[in-house]
Amino acid sequence: MLGSGLIRQSVSRAPVFRRFLTTANNKNVAFAFDIDGVLIKGSKTIPQAQEALQLLNNEKVPWVLVTNGGGKTERERVQDLSQRLGGIDIPEDQFMQSHTPFKRLVDLYKGKVLIVGGDGDDCRKVAKLYGFKNPVIGADIIRKHPSIWPFHRYRREEIEQWADPSINVDDGEPFDAILVFNDPRDMGTEIQIILDLLLSENGVLGTRRKTHTSRPSIPIHFSNKDLLWSNDYPIARFGQGAFKATIDTLYETTTEGYKLESVVIGKPFKETYDYAHNLLVKKFKENQNISSISAKISAPTVYMVGDNPASDILGANGYGWRSVLVRTGVYQDGADLQGAKPTVILDNVLDAVKYGLEN
Template sequence: MALRGCLRAGRALLRAAGPPARGVCAAARPPAFGFLFDVDGVLVRGSQPVPAARRAFQRLADGSGRLRVPVVFLTNAGNCLRSDKAQELSRALEMQPPPTTGFPTIEGVILFGEPVRWETSLQLIIDVLLSNGNPGAEPQAVPYPHLPILACNMDLLWMAEAKMPRFGHGTFLLCLEDIYKKVTGRELKYEALIGKPSTVTYRYAEYLIKQQAEKQGWKAPIRHLYAVGDNPMSDVYGANLYNNYLKSAQQNQVRAGGKRNPQAASPQTEDYLELRKDCNSSVESCYSILVCTGVYRHDNGVPSKTEQCTTEAVFHGHRDFCFDPSLVEASYIVQDVNDAVQLAFKKENWS
């Protein structure tokens, strides 16, 4: 159930490119890294592109407009169709339309994104939970455990054209949880929490990165992922959490004599086993890069990581994720996505 929720709600849009360019760099050394790009606050704000985004993708593409490295768009936004999101990104970034991946059908109570009319939606969801899925009948007793719930976006805030962040689906979930507890005296339970910062979402994004590299004929194993985002509590937290998973899996592999046993690496083992039966990963690190064009802002230049930690003392993450200050400390902090791409190219010695 949790994996199927990830496959539909992770919203990782696969940007496919044509055959690699015949330039010296691409032909001589296939890329051993890939990018996971957040969308809102990194590439666009509302309907307007971030100016640095187009410059960044000019660096990522060759002279024919084809990508030189694998790229996945990893966003929690679930308020439109995948095809519509792909067309929106294509127009904003002035690139060829990115195709989207297909996902299985999900059964259950699924919360994708914040609704337009919160009061009505909150009332209807509470009605369904209290009636065990039959809101037309008067319940004799409050069922508990209630119907299974999948939540696919935990972002408390997100960035649009407005100067200040907007309430996200995480705020809607907070209201739903408090109302349910106020009415019933019990905690709302989730079957699964999907999307950033959930680890299974990054596992699937890694799978798409490798799938894209294989499709383009790039033989080098993908060693590093660069997750670029604007929200410390979802983008940075999720990338760091996945980096911890990768390190734990590597240590477990050493202890097992070179044979990886993923069961010691993550509590969501069944999801990973269902996603990829071999569970082998060449990726060694997932670096978190925080940009200052979205939810996270700094008016006096790019702050140090120490400054970032002191400003992120309030935990905006979901109640079911523990607060660890180290998880919201980005590997790197840059001004915008173009700087993020340049940083990754420099680290990879990629021109």
């Protein structure tokens, strides 16, 4: 069936459902789920989401959540999501945000790091939790230099609440890197500060290097490049990918044609799938009562369930996972799949789980 190309079907047959309930424990299978457009959609919960995860828990089938969203700590996100899914237990080690792999950069960037995106100073809190010693946000810079972007949206009380007065942005110490954790809430301010640092002299704010090159003065990391994402509005909204496109275009224009070198993770990139794969293998061993971390196991067949062909499906296909595209989010029937054809297209996440267990 998998070799027959793209399959469009909805799995809801009760006899088949009963059959795989008795055999799921013997299946070498695991699941990875996107969140927005698969389990939730804006302020609403996808009706079949709770049942889908509960089924996997009952059958002890490993699963992880892999989202290109972020902006809060993993603990906050799983607590909120668990509540929205009727109390389903979501351990932190089964949950991965787009910026979760930034933890690996802590030992690389020990000085100032510009943290971009999220509400208020939430992403600074996440960065500190990951172990970054000197995270700086836009509010810190606006507090000292409000004219760096005179059209900033910060009110005085917000500066007082979010800016850290102990941070001296004029001490001559360079920034080590820029980490875009989440979609910016004040895009104009973030764009200006980012371009200032990319074009600075060795990462020192308020300076400008004399030569142009594709390599910026300091590295910039984007946690995902999703152009669109799904919420309550009937048409998909711009995401971090749109912000990245803006930065790329302005850098190229400012440098008279040099394309910005940057690091991008999140779906569909391999680093994110490596991270998710390791989480799944750990959970699979736990379910099989395998205590040795180094023990060899037969790699499970992994089904990635997502709503975005350009991230969920493209990434899963490239990593060798099977891909299930659902109709509850970004994707609409007839849309261009952009070279990212899934294993199957189904109506919702419960149909996806049934399909994976059956096959």
